[in-house]
Amino acid sequence: MNNKVERFKKSLNENNLDSAIVFKPENRRYLSGFTGTSGYVVITEEKNFFITDFRYVNQASKQCEGFEILKHTNDRTLYDILNELGLKNLGFEDAFVTVSQYNDFNDKLMGISLKPLRDTLDKLRMIKDQDEIEEIKKAAQIADEAFEYICEVIKPGITEWEVALEIENFMKKKGATGTSFDSIVASGIRSSMPHGVASHKVIENGDFVTLDFGCIYNGYCSDMTRTVVVGKASEKQKEIYNVVLEAQETALEAIKPGITGYEADKVARGIIEAKGFGEYFGHGLGHGVGLEVHESPRLSPLGKDILKANMVVTDEPGIYLPDFGGVRIEDLIVVTENGCERLSKSPKHLIEL
Structure with missing residues (x-):
C-alpha cells in the first residue's frame, strides 16, 4: 500500500x-x-x-x-x-x-x-520521505546554479525584471517546470521591501540587490535568498549584512529535532535585536517547503510545531531599513536526526559584483 x-x-x-x-x-x-x-x-x-x-x-x-x-x-x-x-x-x-x-x-x-x-x-x-527529499534537493541545486549564473549577469543598467527573466529561463532550461513563486528581485531602496517582486527599476552602482527565488522540480519546490552589492559595499551595508549573516548561521546551528519553530526564530531574532535592528525584522525566520513553497511548520514567534527529522524548512532572517535598503539570507534545509543539512549550497559571504 x-x-x-x-x-x-x-x-x-x-x-x-x-x-x-x-x-x-x-x-x-x-x-x-x-x-x-x-x-x-x-x-x-x-x-x-x-x-x-x-x-x-x-x-x-x-x-x-x-x-x-x-x-x-x-x-x-x-x-x-x-x-x-x-x-x-x-x-x-x-x-x-x-x-x-x-x-x-x-x-x-x-x-x-x-x-x-x-x-x-x-x-x-511536514515529514518528507526520502524520495520527496531527493526531489527538493534537485530543485535546490537548480536554484544554486541559477544564482551562480545570475551573478555574471547583474550589472548597472539592467532592470530587475530582466534579472528575474534570466533566472527563470535558466531554471527551466535546467529542468524546472516552473517557479515556486513570483521571483523577488529588489534593488536599492526597494530591497527594504521583503517581498519586492521584480519591477522595471534599473539596477545602479552601489545598490543592494536581494534575490529570492525558487523552482518546481517534479512537483516539489525550492526557495533561497541571497543579497549582493553592485560595486563596492558601504560600511553601513557591510554592518547590516554581517548582522543578518550571524543571525542566519547561528539559527542554522540551533535547528534540530526537539525545538519548536518559536525557539528557532528566537535565536535569530535575539541576535538582530541585540544589534539594535529588532524593529526591522518583521517576519518569521522560516517555513516549511514541499509541494507548496509555504507550508507547515512555521518558524516564527507563533511557531508551536516541534521540529522533527525529515522536515524541510527555510532559515531566512532579514533586516529592512526604509529609504536605505535591506538584506535577507535564506537557506533551504532538511532537519536531520542530530541537526540539519543545508540544501542551498550557494556562498553566503557578501558578494560585491
Whole structure:
C-alpha cells in the first residue's frame, strides 16, 4: 500500500472518520501521484478511489497506483458516486473547500456527515520521505546554479525584471517546470521591501540587490535568498549584512529535532535585536517547503510545531531599513536526526559584483 495513504488512513481512524475526500491539488498529488488539474481522491476503510472526468481517466490509470478509477459524467455525477459508496462520516478539506462547494456537498449527499479534516494532511506532509527529499534537493541545486549564473549577469543598467527573466529561463532550461513563486528581485531602496517582486527599476552602482527565488522540480519546490552589492559595499551595508549573516548561521546551528519553530526564530531574532535592528525584522525566520513553497511548520514567534527529522524548512532572517535598503539570507534545509543539512549550497559571504 502507498505509505502516504496508509498514514492518512491511520489518521482518519484516530479521528473516527470512515472516509475522506481530497481535491486540493497538492494534497491530491501527495496521496495519489496524480499531476493533472481535475480529480478527487476518496479514501475509505476498504478501498481507494480516484474520481475524474473523461479528460483524465487515462492519465489517472497510469499515475494513481492502488486506486480504482471512477469516471463522473453529466448522468453520473460526483455526488451520485459518493452516495453509491455507502459512506458515513466523510472528512473534507475545510481550509480549502469554498462555501459554495460545501453547500453543494450538504445538499446533494444523502445520509453522509461532513467532518473537517483540519490540519491532518498538513501534519502528514511536514515529514518528507526520502524520495520527496531527493526531489527538493534537485530543485535546490537548480536554484544554486541559477544564482551562480545570475551573478555574471547583474550589472548597472539592467532592470530587475530582466534579472528575474534570466533566472527563470535558466531554471527551466535546467529542468524546472516552473517557479515556486513570483521571483523577488529588489534593488536599492526597494530591497527594504521583503517581498519586492521584480519591477522595471534599473539596477545602479552601489545598490543592494536581494534575490529570492525558487523552482518546481517534479512537483516539489525550492526557495533561497541571497543579497549582493553592485560595486563596492558601504560600511553601513557591510554592518547590516554581517548582522543578518550571524543571525542566519547561528539559527542554522540551533535547528534540530526537539525545538519548536518559536525557539528557532528566537535565536535569530535575539541576535538582530541585540544589534539594535529588532524593529526591522518583521517576519518569521522560516517555513516549511514541499509541494507548496509555504507550508507547515512555521518558524516564527507563533511557531508551536516541534521540529522533527525529515522536515524541510527555510532559515531566512532579514533586516529592512526604509529609504536605505535591506538584506535577507535564506537557506533551504532538511532537519536531520542530530541537526540539519543545508540544501542551498550557494556562498553566503557578501558578494560585491
